[in-house]
Amino acid sequence: MAKRVAKTVLVEQVADGVRQFTLHRPDALNALNSTLMGELRAAFDAARDDDTVRTVVLTGGTKVFAAGADIKEMAALDVVGSVLDKRIANWLAVRRFPKPIVAAVNGYALGGGCELAMHADVIIAGDNAVFGQPEVNLGLIPGAGGTQRIVRSIGKSRAMKMILSSEFMDADEALTAGLVAEVRPHEASVGRAVALAATIASKPPVAIRLAKEAVLKSFETPLEAGLDFERRAFNILFGTADRQEGIAAFVEKRKPKFTGR
DSSP: OOOEEOSSEEEEEEETTEEEEEEOOGGGTTOBOHHHHHHHHHHHHHHHTOTTOOEEEEEOOSSOSBOOBOHHHHHTOOHHHHHTOTHHHHHHHHHTOOSOEEEEEOSEEETHHHHHHHTSSEEEEETTOEEEOOGGGGTOOOOSSHHHHHHHHHOHHHHHHHHHHOOOEEHHHHHHHTSOSEEEOHHHHHHHHHHHHHHHHTSOHHHHHHHHHHHHHHHHSOHHHHHHHHHHHHHHHTTSHHHHHHHHHHHHTSOOOOOOO
């Protein structure tokens, strides 16, 4: 797939099974306005329905991820406008994306930018990454999942500190806290994210989807319900051709060829 330029999102096939979305509002530090979020939703919808896409890399490049929501756009909203905001559906498209998302985060990931990064399944942080939820400075609170996802990632005390004080968290602290999986030099972070995404894309797609869903269930259900879902998913995979291929390849000491069936 050749690179194409949307108005605020770059979409590129960067490896076998891997599609990369790059936020592209450099003059606005990739602030998440309605246009960008609409294009991101369209990109995720297209990737969801494309069997050649097995993993998505989400980044803003090596200098900035996203400095937050577009404040000027938000300033025009009243209560009704906030409730009817079309961006809510755009966020849902990211949250419900069934395939793995690997984020490469460099520079500022603040407010909505931090929340967008946390929608990813794995975050690779550049050494220049800065995370924060400074919404209280505007008389608001995080509104795209920040209050819920941060506490699940870094615990109550750190989450309270981050949200209530608006203090930022650098890459090393984010790694220690468990917000990110790795820290790499910022110029290498996108490449590392692509390499990891390619590794994931080489695995059996059905097993990967069910594994992602099972892990996410651990945040949404009691332990017993999560264990039940895991066992059902485990049993389902016994009926797949990829399970047969994986075992045959292991026994025959060769590389498996997974088809997603």
